[in-house]
Amino acid sequence: MHKQIFEKYPPKDKSVLIAILQDVQNHFGYLPETELQEVADFVGLPLSRVYGVATFYNQFRLTPLGENVIRVCRGTACHVSNSANILFNLESALNVKAGQTTRDKKFTLETVACIGACSIAPVITVNEDYFGKVAVKEIPNILKKYSTPKK
Secondary structure: OOHHHHHOOOOOOHHHHHHHHHHHHHHHOOOOHHHHHHHHHHHOOOHHHHHHHHHHOOOOOOOOOOOEEEEEEOOHHHHHOOHHHHHHHHHHHHOOOOOOEOOOOOEEEEEEOOOOOHHHOOOEEEOOEEEOOOOHHHHHHHHHHHHOOOO
């Protein structure tokens, strides 16, 4: 573990657990199992309690993100515009379920409650790029755009 993370916190203080987990995730991009054990030792909690906190909150992830993160909006406007079909087709094309990362680490597929672009529903984002009024037939071209190596 990187000492600079622990230096900011008093040892054996259970109240700093979430803040430390946030710092660890900011550093690594996720919460590696080896780091969770070090956090547990530092705050004086069993690993099972730290793991329980890490899995309870949606902000924490136990696996690294893919190179490209696809978020499918499941808010009301997108839902009535058939975002479930968009999600199903992305899952099929990538061979993963929402919340998973492809084997080649190219894509992570996530669902979100609302992206905030209801007027162009259904909406997905890939990294910081927005795609509105998405049709199933567009999915292969969207994926291809992020599958090709950058020049």
